[in-house]
Amino acid sequence: MKTYLLLTLTAWSFTFAACSQNQKPTSTNMNNTTMNKSDDEWKKQLTPEQFNVLRLKGTEKPFTGKFEDHWDSGTYVCAACGNELFNSNAKFDAGCGWPSFYEALDKTKVIEKQDFAHGMVRTEIVCAKCGGHLGHVFDDGPKPTGMRYCINSVSLDFKKKDSSSIKK
Numbered sequence: 001m002k003t004y005l006l007l008t009l010t011a012w013s014f015t016f017a018a019c020s021q022n023q024k025p026t027s028t029n030m031n032n033t034t035m036n037k038s039d040d041e042w043k044k045q046l047t048p049e050q051f052n053v054l055r056l057k058g059t060e061k062p063f064t065g066k067f068e069d070h071w072d073s074g075t076y077v078c079a080a081c082g083n084e085l086f087n088s089n090a091k092f093d094a095g096c097g098w099p100s101f102y103e104a105l106d107k108t109k110v111i112e113k114q115d116f117a118h119g120m121v122r123t124e125i126v127c128a129k130c131g132g133h134l135g136h137v138f139d140d141g142p143k144p145t146g147m148r149y150c151i152n153s154v155s156l157d158f159k160k161k162d163s164s165s166i167k168k
């Protein structure tokens, strides 16, 4: 009886350990983000508008963002963590009121998430490094990809081709 109990307990322990290992968060199921700041830390770093969009998934008013009508050559980076996100070559005038790109700089730079908010089914785009909300992607963009990454200006900063950054 003792042996049976011991064997049962041993088997249970192994099963539990295996399950625990499977449930352990990995770098890909936690948004693949490498930053883990608290809301208070983000509030200290970001402006109230940036916090509202990047951390609370807000949306800036259309045609109000600093990059909606901005056509310099360079790289758009995450305003929260500096992750390089979009090249100016992929920016186009979608007429929707937000900066729009037909592709991300690299597929590893952003993460797509299903978004069911506001009674719609959309694909949210978040920064792969900090998890900050950037905007949404739609399949009504121009060639060559047919995609439209519709991004809040407030979630972005810009590095000109000569590497200098514009003032926020």
Ligand code: FE
Pocket (backbone or CB within 6 Å): 078, 079, 080, 081, 082, 083, 127, 128, 129, 130, 131, 132
């Ligand atoms: Fe970021």
